[in-house]
Amino acid sequence: MEAQGYSRVSGKVGVALVTTGGGTINSLSGILSAYLDSVPVLILSGNESSFHCENMQEFRAYGVQGFDSKTVAEPITKSASRILSATEITAKFNEAWESASTDRMGPVLVDFPMDLQRKMTSSSEQIVISAADRRNMKSDQPESNIKLITECAKRLSKANRPLLYFGNGVRGESALARARELVEKYQIPFCLSWSALDLFEDAHPLNMGRIGIYGDRASNVILQKSDFILCVGTRLAIPQIGYDRDDFARMADRWIVDVDLIELSKFAKHQWNTICQSSDTFLDQLLTELVYLPKSDSLSLWVSNAQEIWQKLPRSEQIGAAVGSAHEVHSFDVINFLNSVLHEDAIVATDVGAGLLTGHYALAAKGTQRIFTSQGLGEMGFGLPGAIGAHFADPKRQLICLNTDGAIMFNLQELQLVKHHKIPMKLFIFNNDGYTMIKISQQNLFDARVSGSDINSGISFPLFSDLAKTFGFEYCLVDSLSSFESALRPALESPEAVLIEIKMSPDQKYLPRLATSKLADGTLVSPPLEDLDPMISIESLRDLLGYQPHANSYKSRGLSYEQRQD
Template sequence: MMNDIIKVSDLIADFLINNEIKHVFGIIGAGNAHVFDSIQQKGYTEIICVHHEQAACMAMQTYYRTNGKVTAAILTTGAGSTNGITGVVSAWADSIPGIIISGNEHSKFVELHKDLRMWGVQGYDSPSMVEKVTKYATNVLETNKVVYELEKAYAIATHGRPGPCWIDIPMNLQSSNIEERDVIHFETSELPELNLDSDLSLSENVELLVESIKKAERPLFWFGNGIRLANAESLLKPLLEKYGIPALVTWAGIDSIDSNHPLVYGRAGTYGQRSANFILQNCDLLICIGTRMAISQIGYDINELARDADIAVVDIDKFELNKYKERYKYSINADAGIFIKKMLDKELGQSLNFLNWIEICNNYRSKYPWFNSDDHPDKDGFINSYQFMEKLNLHLKPDQHITTDMGTALLSGHQVLRIGKDQRLMTSTGLGEMGYGLPAAIGASVARGKGEVLCLNCDGGMMMNLQELQTIVHYKLPIKLFVFNNDGYLMIKHTQNALFNGRRAGVDSNSGVTCPNFSALAKAFEMPSFQIRSWEDFDIVVPQVQEISGPVICEVFMHPYQLFVPKLGLAIQSDGSLISPPLEDLSPFISRDELEKNMLNGLHPKSSNIEV
């Protein structure tokens, strides 16, 4: 019987088809030319050709975050693969699955040059480069193992805590032929069992936690992005309805539940909302689900977090649990979705009543709204970005998908925007790399069938992946790009104010950094452009931008030294000493009397010593 002879690059394209991967992101080169050719010839998978490999790996992330489908970034050898590493680390930090398929030099050079710095012409050991920031990384050296390794990577990427996997395939293997009977396939039975090693079973932990809820007076849920990664966001509303407990969301988990739900009280953290931080710091039982308890979320001292509360943390990653295990009463090593289902299935045996606590939370929300115009005044003829976000809330579409870059877009957006049940807000919260917003918008748009995305960016972040404007134009992606123009790197300006008495280096037009006229740049890319310099401009321009069906750039001019508040910062005393306050004591500092009234068990000693 004749056996089919198949080209390996065709097998790679078939792998994409078999897994219903309709879009991949990448840039062609000598190291992946055969893969590109096979994908194109097959005709099922579309290659979205970006202009920088890091953009491919960033777009890969929001593609998954938008439609839940694992996809791939296809990179060439040498600098093609090194360029992708920032996007890979970003995916690793935020637990986003994806497959990076990198090309490499002829496999003979792996052995011949294994002790040299470089292999062949441009090659190097890329799997070793990324092994600490991927769930799995390998160099394939046998044609019959190519499909096996791809299938293995696809399975591992979503097994347990999700993350990126890197498969390096030398160019000669891609162009080789193989008999179909020699192809080896991966069996999911080969996946290791998840090592979930809580001291108690999940059912026992749920039993104990529910008993603690019954005894608590001020319980609080804190929802993280691990819930969406577990495909369990639809369970959050039933969870709140069953237990009647107030909830906060992390920045990464903002869009896991409607911001307007009456029991959702916002986002706490070092740049948190004042009301959310008061609620967090006054609870007596804190239940954290699917969040790694990052410093930007919990502050700089775990012992100052929710000081009167027992803390329960549910995380699929045991190493994340162990970092603060001595502070947690319950360390539950479990999938967030399975945990929530257990909580929903649990018979309570009695009605729960937290109305007094909810009234306290409502008072915080009323007294300290998410946006306070007194904290965010316009200045010197510039509009304030927080006021911009507050007004933008009124113009968001019911299914608006939003990506942000860092700095202004990240801070004011995540503090003020209200995200409804069918809306999304996506950014890089782990690595926090400038340049993320634009390729993130591309990935989200492609995942929506080349649908609309609103991208909130900044002048500095735009320059990190400016070339992707051409990707947007070429594919006619309806991305509405708002660029906050504050003359450089605003967050670092504030850092320099604190550290160097305002001395500037490399942050603005007076110290070495300039950005282009983005409206003129839009013309070069044949995109319509707008500018907003006043609230009259806002009222005219924003509705126009929202009506445009294709790509568009809108510059928003803001004060080059606008403050980002409220935030957790150092308090400088009259004698020059510094005090690092607890999470409830955000700047701009309120009076000590007012702070004390908001803390049910009194002031922290640090706060008592701060001069206001």
């Protein structure tokens, strides 16, 4: 996880050294997280001597701690290999490095038996690695997509309400430069995935926000009004598109560009136009083909309409229902305050729960800020080690970790690493006395019966003031709005590591969100992506969309779609 944090901030390959057996097993969550988020990481795992490794699958173990890490890692890495001869060492390392850092990037594992670790080697001992040992090293993309790109440019030029959607795949310097050129030259509105929310400033006039089931209501409405959408460098996971792929941008001519042909196969049966190409190559060719401007009059009208939707549905009002009592601190208070004080080059790593759902919804990216989490796996415990790795990539930048009372418990040992290396991290712990997301789901689905989600149902957490003292952190408690800024500001300005406990309401909700509705007869109905909870009136939704809402929007409100007013 720390190697991931380093890679996410530096843009380089992160490297992790793990011991055999338990060490390799403990690294699997981080490896899978890197695989799902396409983060280039090289994992070197130790093992027993090469003699014992040759036929590992035939035995449970020769001795102790021996483990067939190669076989276990194969499904969750771009490549997993084992060195069985000193003559392979240089070539295996070269291959692993190339695999991690090219095409759709990701983790690679090289298993290194202990006897071969002592061998001397040189570049003259390289051997050719057979094709059978290569897994996913090069994407299976066609050599030329020029006809498809020409058609894409043609349709984009004819669109009245085009929308661009950028993901983490355009983070590379070349691709990002071309994405910005496309936006600025043609003034096309765009949205960003949560993995890419820091690629453009939040205040950019053409930035239409963050689509998703925990996204901006305005963004989702704009998406469903568009007549052309071009998705570049995003795999469009369920948290982004909702539960019905056919309904995503249902009024639009839909295009998706991805370097991974297998990833694109998800859209084969859903009337999508797919192009297998790297983001930088595609955008470069698109800009070449887009020789005339999109419809300037209709585009200007579309931008004005989209901005008007944002004025009607500002982010600040959308979170109102989540806040609850005006006297209690909630996580949105913290994010709003951070938006006003964070450095323009700050690094923010978040963990699952309030840190992720509040931070990635409401943090207003600016300057060269880097905001990240484990998106694909969403494992509890990522935030702290991810932030540590990010610090070593760029030690001079302000470092923030948004964590929770539940998630911090998964990697407490890393607090000592922060203290040992004198990392001036500001560690926020949102304390809501339990696993709030689990509790909310249990309350909604099981008639308020809860288990293992708060102090009254089987779990509890330590005093974080004692935890801070134990590890030598400065400590700051925020438990009231009256002392909010006076407590937070000096904590953020401290040159030391500070544990900042945010004592929240245990009943705070995370809104807006796409919520399944339970009808009177027990039937569950999933509304479309634009119809987030808390729901607005069906008339307001119709006015925003400019057309009749989805049938499930009526069903979710207990209304008859057949009796709608067209």
